[in-house]
Amino acid sequence: MPLNIRCFVGRREIIRSLGTHDLKVARKAVIEMADELDKLFSKIEMGAELLPPSDLAEFSNAFCASKTQALLAEALVDFDDRKVEDEEWDAFHARTFRQEILDDLRHSRLSSAEPEVDALLSQHNVSLDQGSALYKQLCRATLQGLADCYEKAEIIIRGGFDDPRVVAEQTVSVTQITGPNSVDVTFGIAIEKYLNDQKSSWSAKQFTSQSAKLQYFLSYLSEANHCNATQLALSSVTNTIARSNKEHLQLAPSNAKKKYPNLAPLEQVKAARRDNAAPMSSETQNNYRQCLSTLYSFAKSELDYQDKNPFKGRGYAKGARQSARDRRSAFSNDQLTNLFSSPIYMGCKSLPTCHKEGVLIPRDSHKYWVPLIGLLTGMRLQEILQLYLEDVYQHDGLWVFDLNENHPDKKLKSLQSKRLVPVHSDLIELGLIDLWEKKKTNLKDKRLFEDANVASDGTYSSTFSKWFSRYLTNIGIKTAKTSFHSLRHNMKDGFRNSGASDELAENFMGRSTGTTGEAYGSGYSVQSLHDALHKIQFTTQIAVVKTQREVIKG
Numbered sequence: 001m002p003l004n005i006r007c008f009v010g011r012r013e014i015i016r017s018l019g020t021h022d023l024k025v026a027r028k029a030v031i032e033m034a035d036e037l038d039k040l041f042s043k044i045e046m047g048a049e050l051l052p053p054s055d056l057a058e059f060s061n062a063f064c065a066s067k068t069q070a071l072l073a074e075a076l077v078d079f080d081d082r083k084v085e086d087e088e089w090d091a092f093h094a095r096t097f098r099q100e101i102l103d104d105l106r107h108s109r110l111s112s113a114e115p116e117v118d119a120l121l122s123q124h125n126v127s128l129d130q131g132s133a134l135y136k137q138l139c140r141a142t143l144q145g146l147a148d149c150y151e152k153a154e155i156i157i158r159g160g161f162d163d164p165r166v167v168a169e170q171t172v173s174v175t176q177i178t179g180p181n182s183v184d185v186t187f188g189i190a191i192e193k194y195l196n197d198q199k200s201s202w203s204a205k206q207f208t209s210q211s212a213k214l215q216y217f218l219s220y221l222s223e224a225n226h227c228n229a230t231q232l233a234l235s236s237v238t239n240t241i242a243r244s245n246k247e248h249l250q251l252a253p254s255n256a257k258k259k260y261p262n263l264a265p266l267e268q269v270k271a272a273r274r275d276n277a278a279p280m281s282s283e284t285q286n287n288y289r290q291c292l293s294t295l296y297s298f299a300k301s302e303l304d305y306q307d308k309n310p311f312k313g314r315g316y317a318k319g320a321r322q323s324a325r326d327r328r329s330a331f332s333n334d335q336l337t338n339l340f341s342s343p344i345y346m347g348c349k350s351l352p353t354c355h356k357e358g359v360l361i362p363r364d365s366h367k368y369w370v371p372l373i374g375l376l377t378g379m380r381l382q383e384i385l386q387l388y389l390e391d392v393y394q395h396d397g398l399w400v401f402d403l404n405e406n407h408p409d410k411k412l413k414s415l416q417s418k419r420l421v422p423v424h425s426d427l428i429e430l431g432l433i434d435l436w437e438k439k440k441t442n443l444k445d446k447r448l449f450e451d452a453n454v455a456s457d458g459t460y461s462s463t464f465s466k467w468f469s470r471y472l473t474n475i476g477i478k479t480a481k482t483s484f485h486s487l488r489h490n491m492k493d494g495f496r497n498s499g500a501s502d503e504l505a506e507n508f509m510g511r512s513t514g515t516t517g518e519a520y521g522s523g524y525s526v527q528s529l530h531d532a533l534h535k536i537q538f539t540t541q542i543a544v545v546k547t548q549r550e551v552i553k554g
Helices: 023-045 053-078 084-105 111-123 135-159 189-199 206-227 239-251 265-275 282-303 331-341 366-377 380-386 425-430 432-440 461-474 486-500 504-508 525-535 539-553
Strands: 390-397 397-404 419-422
Touching: 053 135, 084 135, 084 486, 111 135, 135 239, 189 206, 189 282, 189 525, 206 239, 206 265, 206 282, 206 425, 239 265, 239 282, 331 539, 366 380, 366 390, 366 425, 366 432, 366 461, 366 486, 366 539, 380 461, 419 504, 419 525, 425 539, 504 525
Parallel strands: none
Antiparallel strands: 390 397, 397 419
16 A cells, blocks of 8 residues: 555554644743643642543544544655556545544544553653553543544645645643632533523423533533543533534434433434434524533532633624524415314314325314414413313403413423413314303313323423324325424514514513513503404314314204
């Protein structure tokens, strides 16, 4: 093989481009790099049991840089009038060698890295038991650096001498576990205090979701660095590690825990590649990074953490964010007509198979009523499903839904969510109040929709949301941008088209406009909200349902 990449394995010196032609600057950089590596080996000498991810990442990067620079130098000298078949052959070998290294890493076959690690330990007059966890860490970091080098080797083989991935300045900075002015806050302590602090203000679903994101990151850190990440200091995560985590999330599969419950994060990525599984959406990736950034912000404000936040600014740039309207759409008139003329409203086979035609119209089921209430009130799914019978009553002669948190199983999204929502006259005409009266006489019923059970995340909405998505798919109107929440978009569009003010529309839907004027006065009366609601026309979309109701009554 003209370009013998493996010949560089075994050199004992760390060679690195200093990114400067100034001799004084170069000397200073050499001294700084040597000091940083000395700090790393000093930690080892002082009996450190494990190195933090930052040290391992920088060690691996330095090793990769040394091999890459040596390889680049030899290629510049040796390459002359190369043929395409030579390039392809050498590139194939580079990929093969890299895969062998990655397989060694996966199966913890570390013997090939031992000569390199022994040489570095000897150079720094440090002895280390080859059976220790720390020695294994250094071997793994060495193999990772070599695998990265083989990836760069293929770029060089194909003539990419000036490719920024090869020639970009690489810095070596072995970060100490705590900076001189930073309180030593570990992930275990920070996460525990952060979650406890938020528990009273978050819904059970949000608490579970945020906790899962943080635990996922800890699993990623632990797996990548062969350590217990809860014991690592927040300051040990460098920009390099944060960047690596971002790249990992871009490859991670969606619903990873459900698809691969017994695999760790890095193994999940490999399995997803093998299965061609769908990746995490960009929005979900952003939520994971934002969760970590918020943890660091909490540590700064509450735990006297004084170091940097490596996740700050790693979400979407403002200009790159999709607008809310682009991410989720209202239903079209045709989609709504198809939804409300589908089997569950016209006649279905059974509740479990309510997308199939039959003779059953389940007017006592929440599956029948919840989409109708969503369309004609714009209420959130959880707000509808958690209604108690006592939450439906007449206020100044008008039927209303009283959205509150008067029971432990009820949770509203914000302060603005607590409100009275007029019951649309079409809902009354379709028989909702008749159902309410029927349930009032049944002493067993406390909620309007007792047949909607609470999910494992503590909400009523999760189970219904999944069912509704499947139902839309089964009747042929599901798109990537439609869900139950789309009905809120229909209501918002209805207010816009009817000429209602933005403040009234937001007040009706349980949101705040953020304007100063909103803070004055007692808000809109139920009569005003009722009148504004009835200026919106939904007659066409639910005409078939109303006709069917009349047929049954007749």
